Amino acid sequence: MRVLDAFSEAYDKSPEGIWYAPGRVNLIGEHTDYNDGLVLPFAVPWGVTLAASPREDDTIRLISLQAGTQTIDSLEDAHGWARYPTGVFWALRREGFPVRGADIVIDGDIPEGAGLSSSAALEVATAFALNDLYALAQSPLALARISQLAENDFAGMPCGIMDQATSALAKAGHALLLDCRSLASRHIPFDLPAHGLRLLIINTNVRHALADGQYARRRQECENAAKHLGVPALRDVTDLAGALTLLKGNERKRTQHVVTENHRVEALIGLLRANAVTEIGALLNASHLSLRDQFEVSCPELDVAVESALRGGARGARMTGGGFGGSAIALVPADRTDSVETTVKAAYADRAWHPPTILTATPAPGAHRLD
Missing domain, CATH: 3.30.70.890 (GHMP kinase, C-terminal domain)
Known part of the structure; x- marks a missing residue:
């Protein structure tokens, strides 16, 4: 696995875990999510794979096999693509969770510029990793909400919750009916x-x-x-x-x-x-x-x-x-x-x-x- 080899080479240790989050495509329900409406997306078979280990300080070291390297000593240092994973650290800390730093390697295969929500996949993979690394015991839906907060208030993109919820909650062979007000969801069989x-x-x-x-x-x-x-x-x-x-x-x-x-x-x-x-x-x-x-x-x-x-x-x-x-x-x-x-x-x-x-x-x- 590429992230495992890259992590070992970069940090001279093995990661504590490897996580994966997919991108999404929306079958129908466009621009309804931030209007508290209904959406029907599903996860695509491309996404973000992330290897990570916790740190004893607050430094975030990020290596993307596609986009380069950033070391974040202060959250304000993050720029470009790094604002998405760094925003998850920011959102968790803002919500009071005891999250410190991490060493991270990221690999993605979502087609670039296709509108399949690579940013949400990156946020959700980061959130799932930090949830395990720091024993936060948060549900997939709660992690989707943290990921949306990161994109809205840290990365500055005023999206609804559809992308993050799909990445976190999707089920193979099904579309996800999501009520973006109540956040109630149901998996709908979709066997084309x-x-x-x-x-x-x-x-x-x-x-x-x-x-x-x-x-x-x-x-x-x-x-x-x-x-x-x-x-x-x-x-x-x-x-x-x-x-x-x-x-x-x-x-x-x-x-x-x-x-x-x-x-x-x-x-x-x-x-x-x-x-x-x-x-x-x-x-x-x-x-x-x-x-x-x-x-x-x-x-x-x-x-x-x-x-x-x-x-x-x-x-x-x-x-x-x-x-x-x-x-x-x-x-x-x-x-x-x-x-x-x-x-x-x-x-x-x-x-x-x-x-x-x-x-x-x-x-x-x-x-x-x-x-």
Whole structure:
């Protein structure tokens, strides 16, 4: 195992343990998590492996086999990628847990820039490691909340809890239905091969520079709309038509997306319970149109990925993740996989775009200790 060899070479000792946390892809329920809504993600078979040992001082030594080395003597020293694992130390200490330093080596195989939440995987792997190293006795959900706190308040990304909760709680062969208000969750069987289907992740290999600032702006617009409607969050809007008459501009459009997207999550769950997996494609298509037109977080590369996948034979497709780049997903009959891949890549080539990377995703297990 690469992290074991790298740890022994760097620190001249063996790690006290090795932990793993996966990335995630969201089947449906986009930009609903920070509106206290419903989401239906699952863990992907790529993630972060982390070897660690505790220290008797407060120094954090980080080695990433992909991103380099940082030594953190003061939490403020962390920069770039190191703010995600360092933020977990910060969050645990802020919550009163007796966490000191650690020697850490990190190895990841999540496709870069694909929008599969490598940051959450890194945070959750760190949280699981520190939970064991310092005998904190915290549940996986509590560790997901610590990881979200690290990303929100230390790394400065105002995300909801979906990414961290999926990484911590996922189950192989299942999607995770998560209520982002109560944090109640349920594992929903999601066996695509049994229905002759595959879920393709189409990584556009682009990330537009405006992404992070626009994410924060969308969240603020949603909060403003909820305030104008007199509800705690957009999840609480029950009369959409009435609400839309009270709102204007972006707040109106954001509200329409969030409310209808929550309905789509519920509808998709109903289809899965009825074993009508082949019928969920229309909901994926509707989700993409809403994200494109009402929430305005798509981009040409994502739109072309979705449109060309449908032309190639996909039953449904949509952008997934925060938007402005990253990945789309496509629900594809197994015998149409080659056709979809060919059609998508040809559409990109016609526009002289860098070719997309296409992967097959299967629901994978959540975070756990390897050794």
